Amino acid sequence: MTAxxxxxxxxxxxxxxxxxxxxxxxxxxxxxxxxIVSVFVVTQPTIxxxxxxxLAAAISEVLAAPDRYDTLYVTADALTRELPSGANAETAExxxxxxxxxAPVGFAVVANGSGFQDNIRLxxxxxxxSAQLLGMLVLESKETPGLGDKIxxxxxxxxxxxxxxxxxxxxxxxxxxGLPTELVMITGATISSRAVIKAxxxxxxxxxxxxxxxxxxxxxx
Amino acid sequence: MSPAKKPPPSQELIKGIWRENPVLVQLLGLCxxxxxxxxxxxxxAMSGAVLFVLLGSSLLVSSIKRIxxxxxxxxxxxxxxxxxxxxxxxxxxxxxxxxxxxxxxFVALIVVNCIILGRQEAFASKNSVGRSLLxxxxxxxxxxxxxxxxxTVREVLGNGTFLGYSVLGPNYEPWVIMILPPGGFxxxxxxxxxxxxxxxxxxxxxxxxxxxxxxAVQEAA
Numbered sequence: 001m002t003a004x005x006x007x008x009x010x011x012x013x014x015x016x017x018x019x020x021x022x023x024x025x026x027x028x029x030x031x032x033x034x035x036i037v038s039v040f041v042v043t044q045p046t047i048x049x050x051x052x053x054x055l056a057a058a059i060s061e062v063l064a065a066p067d068r069y070d071t072l073y074v075t076a077d078a079l080t081r082e083l084p085s086g087a088n089a090e091t092a093e094x095x096x097x098x099x100x101x102x103a104p105v106g107f108a109v110v111a112n113g114s115g116f117q118d119n120i121r122l123x124x125x126x127x128x129x130s131a132q133l134l135g136m137l138v139l140e141s142k143e144t145p146g147l148g149d150k151i152x153x154x155x156x157x158x159x160x161x162x163x164x165x166x167x168x169x170x171x172x173x174x175x176x177x178g179l180p181t182e183l184v185m186i187t188g189a190t191i192s193s194r195a196v197i198k199a200x201x202x203x204x205x206x207x208x209x210x211x212x213x214x215x216x217x218x219x220x221x
Numbered sequence: 222m223s224p225a226k227k228p229p230p231s232q233e234l235i236k237g238i239w240r241e242n243p244v245l246v247q248l249l250g251l252c253x254x255x256x257x258x259x260x261x262x263x264x265x266a267m268s269g270a271v272l273f274v275l276l277g278s279s280l281l282v283s284s285i286k287r288i289x290x291x292x293x294x295x296x297x298x299x300x301x302x303x304x305x306x307x308x309x310x311x312x313x314x315x316x317x318x319x320x321x322x323x324x325x326x327f328v329a330l331i332v333v334n335c336i337i338l339g340r341q342e343a344f345a346s347k348n349s350v351g352r353s354l355l356x357x358x359x360x361x362x363x364x365x366x367x368x369x370x371x372x373t374v375r376e377v378l379g380n381g382t383f384l385g386y387s388v389l390g391p392n393y394e395p396w397v398i399m400i401l402p403p404g405g406f407x408x409x410x411x412x413x414x415x416x417x418x419x420x421x422x423x424x425x426x427x428x429x430x431x432x433x434x435x436x437a438v439q440e441a442a
Binding site for chain 1: 312
């Protein structure tokens with residue numbers, strides 16, 4: 001049996017040696033690496049700046065526009081201004097203490113939870129002294145368009161997070177008892193609403209004691 | 222036997238728009254066509270990324286076609302395509318972070334978009350740089366037109382907006398299903414049906430015209 005003849009417009013080429021195959025793939029691999037690293041070096045500062053600006057805007061929204069904020073890293077037993085040894089500043093868990101003048105406004109805390117489609121990442125403002133939430137903003141979500149995405153598109157649902165007290169209790173419309181911890185869930189997006197509530201409650205259960213124990217009067221560096 | 226005569230360069234550009242439209246005729250690139258056409262902005266951004274990757278890959282593949290051994294050509298093409306996709310991903314993240322977030326994993330999935338690899342294997346690896354670039358631009362225009370058409374239908378019906386601006390008024394009750402996955406299949410199916418109908422009608426008309434004109438021309442001669 002003979003091998004099929006190549007199409008008329010493709011010049012017939014003999015099989016290349018192993019060295020040539022390796023050199024070709026190695027050469028293109030090196031060129032690809034060089035190109036990617038060059039673009040990475042050029043774009044990375046902008047990407048970092050965009051992320052920092054997005055975080056600052058989110059903190060400003062959930063803490064009602066503080067004058068400034070401090071970044072505090074979460075360790076096993078306390079909040080610390082210094083980055084724990086061996087941790088990466090971009091990936092280490094942090095909370096943000098907002099200030100208006102010389103008075104603390106509250107903490108902005110990032111929370112994660114499993115939604116209907118995928119992970120939901122959000123940030124919420126929290127006042128430790130009154131155990132009251134100050135606001136909530138969804139940072140990342142792939143919830144169903146038109147249904148689950150109401151967790152950030154439904155202004156009424158989002159507005160509830162600026163007055164509710166922790167721990168949050170989700171109730172269906174018309175079934176609440178008027179308690180300050182109650183939050184009316186979205187009809188047709190109960191799983192997504194509940195995921196937001198669970199994410200906030202779980203995060204507060206974990207870092208709440210650290211927020212309460214942190215001395216906000218600690219001298220600033 | 223002399224090699225088949227190549228069509229004029231202008232044909233390489235316009236064939237991808239209608240006669241060989243990558244989505245409607247070749248049925249390639251259906252994954253992004255179904256996944257990201259839930260808004261016009263996403264459709265345009267994805268089309269821009271595909272144009273960039275297709276142009277870059279076609280330029281490079283047509284330039285190096287004589288030095289790449291046949292045995293490793295697919296690996297080399299994938300390496301080249303992946304490089305341009307990574308670059309497009311980083312540029313999108315740096316320049317339009319909101320759109321990059323919306324497109325999610327689908328930018329990275331351009332690596333396995335059949336339009337790109339298909340054009341490298343079927344065209345750029347056998348033709349000159351100029352023709353390959355014209356082919357890439359034509360295919361990208363055809364892809365973009367289809368994506369924007371699908372995005373327009375889905376966003377207008379599913380959200381009542383075009384590029385975020387309300388077009389159907391506040392009383393319009395959106396067909397949420399149109400921006401959900403079933404809406405993608407439904408829209409693509411209807412567009413394919415209409416496209417096929419128009420092509421068949423056009424072919425039938427040409428056939429009738431030639432059967433009427435043929436004998437008349439002979440008689441006159």
